[in-house]
Amino acid sequence: xxxxxxxxxxxxxxxxxxxxxxxxxxxxxxxxxxxxxxxxxxxxxxxxxxxxxxxxxxxxxxxxxxxxxxxxxxxxxxxxxxxxxxxxxxxxxxxxxxxxxxxxxxxxxxxxxxxxxxxxxxxxxxxxxxxxxxxxxxxxxxxxxxxxxxxxxxxxxxxxxxxxxxxxxxxxxxxxxxxxxxxxxxxxxxxxxxxxxxxxxxxxxxxxxxxxxxxxxxxxxxxxxxxxxxxxxxxxxxxxxxxxxxxxxxxxxxxxxxxxxxxxxxxxxxxxxxxxxxxxxxxxxxxxxxxxxxxxxxxxxxxxxxxxxxxxxxxxxxxxxxxxxxxxxxxxxxxxxxxxxxxxxxxxxxxxxxxxxxxxxxxxxxxxxxxxxxxxxxxxxxxxxxxxxxx
Amino acid sequence: xxxxxxxxxxxxxxxxxxxxxxxxxxxxxxxxxxxxxxxxxxxxxxxxxxxxxxxxxxxxxxxxxxxxxxxxxxxxxxxxxxxxxxxxxxxxxxxxxxxxxxxxxxxxxxxxxxxxxxxxxxxxxxxxxxxxxxxxxxxxxxxxxxxxxxxxxxxxxxxxxxxxxxxxxxxxxxxxxxxxxxxxxxxxxxxxxxxxxxxxxxxxxxxxxxxxxxxxxxxxxxxxxxxxxxxxxxxxxxxxxxxxxxxxxxxxxxxxxxxxxxxxxxxxxxxxxxxxxxxxxxxxxxxxxxxxxxxxxxxxxxxxxxxxxxxxxxxxxxxxxxxxxxxxxxxxxxxxxxxxxxxxxxxxxxxxxxxxxxxxxxxxxxxxxxxxxxxxxxxxxxxxxxxxxxx
Numbered sequence: 163x164x165x166x167x168x169x170x171x172x173x174x175x176x177x178x179x180x181x182x183x184x185x186x187x188x189x190x191x192x193x194x195x196x197x198x199x200x201x202x203x204x205x206x207x208x209x210x211x212x213x214x215x216x217x218x219x220x221x222x223x224x225x226x227x228x229x230x231x232x233x234x235x236x237x238x239x240x241x242x243x244x245x246x247x248x249x250x251x252x253x254x255x256x257x258x259x260x261x262x263x264x265x266x267x268x269x270x271x272x273x274x275x276x277x278x279x280x281x282x283x284x285x286x287x288x289x290x291x292x293x294x295x296x297x298x299x300x301x302x303x304x305x306x307x308x309x310x311x312x313x314x315x316x317x318x319x320x321x322x323x324x325x326x327x328x329x330x331x332x333x334x335x336x337x338x339x340x341x342x343x344x345x346x347x348x349x350x351x352x353x354x355x356x357x358x359x360x361x362x363x364x365x366x367x368x369x370x371x372x373x374x375x376x377x378x379x380x381x382x383x384x385x386x387x388x389x390x391x392x393x394x395x396x397x398x399x400x401x402x403x404x405x406x407x408x409x410x411x412x413x414x415x416x417x418x419x420x421x422x423x424x425x426x427x428x429x430x431x432x433x434x435x436x437x438x439x440x441x442x443x444x445x446x447x448x449x450x451x452x453x454x455x456x457x458x459x460x461x462x463x464x465x466x467x468x469x470x471x472x473x474x475x476x477x478x479x480x481x482x483x484x485x486x487x488x489x490x491x492x493x494x495x496x497x498x499x500x501x502x503x504x505x506x507x508x509x510x511x512x513x514x515x516x517x518x519x520x521x522x523x524x525x526x527x528x529x530x531x532x533x534x535x536x537x538x539x540x541x542x543x544x545x546x547x548x549x550x551x552x553x
Numbered sequence: 554x555x556x557x558x559x560x561x562x563x564x565x566x567x568x569x570x571x572x573x574x575x576x577x578x579x580x581x582x583x584x585x586x587x588x589x590x591x592x593x594x595x596x597x598x599x600x601x602x603x604x605x606x607x608x609x610x611x612x613x614x615x616x617x618x619x620x621x622x623x624x625x626x627x628x629x630x631x632x633x634x635x636x637x638x639x640x641x642x643x644x645x646x647x648x649x650x651x652x653x654x655x656x657x658x659x660x661x662x663x664x665x666x667x668x669x670x671x672x673x674x675x676x677x678x679x680x681x682x683x684x685x686x687x688x689x690x691x692x693x694x695x696x697x698x699x700x701x702x703x704x705x706x707x708x709x710x711x712x713x714x715x716x717x718x719x720x721x722x723x724x725x726x727x728x729x730x731x732x733x734x735x736x737x738x739x740x741x742x743x744x745x746x747x748x749x750x751x752x753x754x755x756x757x758x759x760x761x762x763x764x765x766x767x768x769x770x771x772x773x774x775x776x777x778x779x780x781x782x783x784x785x786x787x788x789x790x791x792x793x794x795x796x797x798x799x800x801x802x803x804x805x806x807x808x809x810x811x812x813x814x815x816x817x818x819x820x821x822x823x824x825x826x827x828x829x830x831x832x833x834x835x836x837x838x839x840x841x842x843x844x845x846x847x848x849x850x851x852x853x854x855x856x857x858x859x860x861x862x863x864x865x866x867x868x869x870x871x872x873x874x875x876x877x878x879x880x881x882x883x884x885x886x887x888x889x890x891x892x893x894x895x896x897x898x899x900x901x902x903x904x905x906x907x908x909x910x911x912x913x914x915x916x917x918x919x920x921x922x923x924x925x926x927x928x929x930x931x932x933x934x935x936x937x938x939x940x941x942x943x944x
Contacts, residue, residue, distance in 0.1 A: 213867070213869075214863060214866040214867045215865075215867075215869075215871070215872050215873075216862055216863060216865075216874055244859065244863070245862050245863075245874055245887070246892070247874055247875065277857075278859025278860065278862065278863055279858060279859035279887065279892055279894070280892070281892075384863060385862075385863050385866060454845075466669075467670060468633070468635065468668060468669025469669065471636050471669065471670065471776075472605060472607060472635070472669055472775060472776050474606075474607075475605040475606040475607035475776060476604070476605045476606075478604075478606075479606070480606070481606050481607070482606075483607055483638055484638065496670065499638045501636070501637070501670055501671070501672070503670070
């Protein structure tokens with residue numbers, strides 16, 4: 163191994179000169195709801211945003227200003243500042259101006275999550291800004307501040323060392339409901355000091371495809387999802403080491419999001435192989451994570467492989483009954499035309515499905531395309547959370 | 554009006570010389586589970602089948618035999634005879650042979666619904682055939698025999714009279730879960746005596762687009778869905794009258810299916826207008842019926858218009874914040890950039906959402922494309938039914 167990746171504490175504050183925290187602005191009953199990430203040094207920043215046509219005001223703001231360097235991100239939960247038109251953008255401008263009076267900022271930006279279609283309460287956010295301790299290194303408080311229906315905060319950090327030298331990388335994310343193919347209400351902030359020589363956005367995009375774009379909680383795509391990657395460029399760099407570390411950061415956060423899917427009791431990896439090509443493998447794998455019938459079968463711990471097959475068949479990918487193979491971990495349920503599910507096999511599969519986490523293998527037996535998508539089950543709790551979200 | 558459409562009793566038996574019934578074969582605890590439709594006279598038959606790649610054995614059988622005329626349909630519930638390979642087709646052949654010993658049949662066919670991936674219990678079905686009274690006119694018993702998780706049988710019949718003469722038309726359907734765009738586990742049998750002069754399949758396809766293909770319960774598409782249209786050609790015909798009557802038969806059955814969606818407490822029409830074209834209107838309307846966040850908001854009777862907007866935005870259709878308009882019945886919540894949801898407006902909308910059935914209007918304000926899709930809410934009960942389906 164030419165490099166070593168070691169887990170450490172610190173989240174986004176793992177990088178020297180980066181500060182973060184959260185305060186209580188009163189949007190939540192008794193938890194942090196407004197936070198910041200600040201860097202002493204100006205950072206290069208790249209981002210990926212939602213494919214939803216109604217992008218929220220914070221996204222429009224960043225795009226309009228074409229921000230490529232920054233030293234400050236303000237974040238809030240409980241209000242998405244989406245579908246709020248030009249006024250939503252003006253609200254951000256006013257807050258950014260206010261911020262300038264309190265701390266030295268260069269191209270500050272904002273990131274929001276919460277209810278759609280309600281104007282921001284600027285006064286509350288200004289009061290939150292007044293409370294900020296800008297030299298705090300409290301990534302945990304920041305990760306709590308961006309939580310909505312999440313049940314636990316999501317943080318990760320690594321130190322990476324090798325012949326090339328060393329760099330640090332850390333991340334924070336929020337997820338829960340509305341997670342899907344096209345990265346739904348999900349915010350993710352990644353900081354590093356790696357002196358990235360390659361196209362930062364390209365690397366981020368590539369890793370995003372197999373991490374955040376491979377998970378699904380409920381098939382919805384929000385107005386606000388954003389992934390930010392920032393670097394202070396104070397560390398060293400090696401392409402392979404950086405890609406691997408970024409993959410580990412993003413996969414860890416993505417799996418945390420699935421595990422914390424609204425009301426989810428288990429997370430499942432759908433490993434599709436033998437598809438005509440990668441696109442078809444992805445289409446089938448994502449269809450499985452999004453199917454209500456599959457999700458409820460997972461909740462019921464029922465190895466109803468017919469639903470898996472039917473979902474693949476409905477996804478539109480090329481597939482044949484006599485080439486298809488379906489297994490739950492090492493228990494094969496259907497093998498190219500042969501139904502193998504005896505009472506005994508069913509019992510074995512059922513036992514595996516009681517676990518918190520397991521893999522379902524679907525081989526289409528046609529080509530070389532493969533893709534792994536990560537999903538969760540659908541429980542009563544999901545319905546409860548979402549029926550009562552605003553009340 | 555050049556013709557009059559009058560509701561009558563009788564379901565598929567409304568047509569002279571058509572018989573139907575159902576018996577208890579023991580697949581269900583204590584209800585009909587195997588049934589038939591028989592005609593004295595050979596009927597012309599056309600059909601539309603699921604787009605699922607894994608079409609069930611009964612569908613493969615009909616396609617392989619290229620059946621265009623028949624006098625007999627055998628139907629069963631609790632077993633879909635899907636993913637059962639060549640053996641599944643041989644099972645049907647054996648049953649059709651058995652049938653020939655009992656009654657005069659010409660090109661008999663079969664239709665199944667239920668669990669996927671389990672071989673048919675032929676002996677039970679043969680015993681059911683032994684019990685059939687082939688001269689019974691009991692459409693109701695047939696409609697019960699094809700029910701799976703349906704909570705009520707679905708039947709309709711009309712007499713149509715005009716200057717052109719007269720004809721009769723009747724239908725039976727089953728639905729509940731797995732209902733979606735591409736006509737999911739849904740069986741529908743329509744009989745008529747109209748002497749249809751135009752392309753029967755074309756008419757069926759056209760009306761299917763705005764009825765069964767406009768409803769969604771859970772976004773899944775099964776291996777078995779089929780719509781059959783049969784005629785004895787003993788009656789008269791007028792194109793306009795026939796299309797209108799067929800539309801009424803199919804819309805009634807489609808709406809019954811939505812109303813009976815697994816665990817559904819209300820049915821909702823999403824009326825999308827002002828889209829770039831009809832395809833885009835359909836895409837947006839169908840996305841709304843399939844979104845879990847919209848469905849749970851309906852269950853929670855929460856006029857959370859931001860979710861409707863976000864879903865339209867995520868559907869990929871052309872749309873703009875300052876052109877979009879959203880209303881629940883006559884209560885406008887968002888009007889081209891203006892958020893109108895005051896406490897009072899919210900209360901009004903909430904009151905409407907308490908109803909069993911209502912309309913949500915989404916105008917994209919761009920073009921002339923419009924489409925109405927019909928959906929239902931997502932309740933705890935849906936999760937319960939589907940987590941425990943096989944147990």
